[in-house]
Amino acid sequence: MPHGARKWSNIGPDEVVFGLSDLAEAVARLNSIVTHNREGNVVFLEDFEHGLSRWMVGAYGTGSEVLISAQACRSGGFSCKLVGGLDGARQAEIFRKCPYPALSRYGFEISFLLEAHTEQLSWKLVHHDGVREYQFHCRYNVGDRDLTIQIEDGNFVTVDTDLNLPFQYASFHTAKVIGDFNTHKYVRLVVNNVEYDLSEYSAYPWPNPDGPHARITVFLKSEAGHNGFSYIDDLVLTYNEPS
Numbered sequence: 379m380p381h382g383a384r385k386w387s388n389i390g391p392d393e394v395v396f397g398l399s400d401l402a403e404a405v406a407r408l409n410s411i412v413t414h415n416r417e418g419n420v421v422f423l424e425d426f427e428h429g430l431s432r433w434m435v436g437a438y439g440t441g442s443e444v445l446i447s448a449q450a451c452r453s454g455g456f457s458c459k460l461v462g463g464l465d466g467a468r469q470a471e472i473f474r475k476c477p478y479p480a481l482s483r484y485g486f487e488i489s490f491l492l493e494a495h496t497e498q499l500s501w502k503l504v505h506h507d508g509v510r511e512y513q514f515h516c517r518y519n520v521g522d523r524d525l526t527i528q529i530e531d532g533n534f535v536t537v538d539t540d541l542n543l544p545f546q547y548a549s550f551h552t553a554k555v556i557g558d559f560n561t562h563k564y565v566r567l568v569v570n571n572v573e574y575d576l577s578e579y580s581a582y583p584w585p586n587p588d589g590p591h592a593r594i595t596v597f598l599k600s601e602a603g604h605n606g607f608s609y610i611d612d613l614v615l616t617y618n619e620p621s
Contacts, residue, residue, distance in 0.1 A: 390444070411453050411612040414552040415568055418485045419614030421475050421592075425612055427454045431470040436597075439463015441605040442470050450609045452489045452550040457611040462496070462600025467538040471597030476615060478505075478592045483565055483619035485512075486594050487554035488610055492545030495606030496520050497599045503615075504593040505559045511588070512581040514557035514564060518543065518566045527555075527564065537567065550611060556619045557581055559592075565621065 423433065426446055442463035450580050451457040460470040478484070486503035503514040515528035518541065524591040525538040543551050556565040562583070563577035594615055600606030 382587070387396075406475070408590075412558050412614055413506035414489070415485075415554050417489060418483075418556075418619040420474075420614065421479065421615055422474070422615040423613070424474075424592075426451075426456045426458050430458065433474050436469070436471045436473075436489045437461070437463070438469045439466035439600070442468070442600075444470050444472060447609060448582040450491050450550075450611075454611075457491070457502045459607055459609050459610040460596070460598040461605050461607040462598050464600065464603050468497070468600040468602065468606075469597055470600075471595060472528070472610075473502075473593060476498050476594070478559070478590070479617060481559045482617045483556055483558045483621065484592060485554050485616040485619045487552065487557040487612075488596055489552045489612045490596075491548070491550050491609040491611075492520060492543060493606075493608045495601040495604035496545070496608045497601045497606060500595075500597050500599075501553065501555065502593070502595040503555055503557050503564065505557070506586060506588050506591050506593065508588065508590050509585070510583045511586040511593070512557075512559075512562040512583050514555050514581050514592060516553065516555050516567060518544065518553075525567075525569065525574075527567065527576065527579065528582045530582060532582055535579070537576065538569075541569065541572075542597040544570075545608075550609075552612075554614075565619065568575065 447459035461467045500517040505512045525541045526534040552567045560579045564579045567574045
């Protein structure tokens with residue numbers, strides 16, 4: 379909120395209280411979960427204060443599960459705990475389909491707290507156009523500390539070879555991927571205070587006749603022989619992202 383508005387300003391008096399020219403700041407101060415990156419217009423918000431009813435879940439391998447937890451959270455009192463199996467696919471995931479209001483640049487933001495024996499944490503923003511799905515897929519490999527994205531040919535390319543995201547008793551980290559639903563090109567990826575220009579890459583296409591919609595997915599892969607787990611919170615889907 380700016381200090382010292384002109385006396386002729388239409389945003390409020392200049393004594394005792396400060397003028398308000400940024401409604402996003404007002405909403406943030408009212409405990410919105412959209413505080414790390416405020417670009418784009420919100421389509422969907424999730425803080426897990428009301429359970430998992432808005433999500434499809436998957437758990438693969440012995441001991442895997444997806445549950446609401448009060449052990450850690452970025453906001454409110456709860457988060458989603460992903461526990462990977464100790465064998466088999468060793469994964470746990472949540473995903474949701476959302477109708478989109480218009481074709482534009484979309485963003486998917488997640489916050490996460492990495493915990494014991496997590497091998498990988500991945501998040502996907504997917505555009506279904508009725509013929510194919512285009513996957514903007516980001517993956518953080520915890521042990522190697524490398525950040526990768528999946529590109530048009532199906533391979534993963536490394537965008538950061540040494541991304542240090544402290545885990546266990548650390549704070550939540552926030553990441554946001556932006557992709558263009560018109561061109562199916564990546565736009566950028568933001569992880570905490572670092573922004574990566576991904577505009578040279580295209581999303582990974584896959585045949586899928588499902589009707590037009592957006593899909594957001596988060597999944598965890600555990601280290602072999604362990605029920606690795608981590609917490610995710612404050613998921614945000616946006617559109618009208620700037621270029």
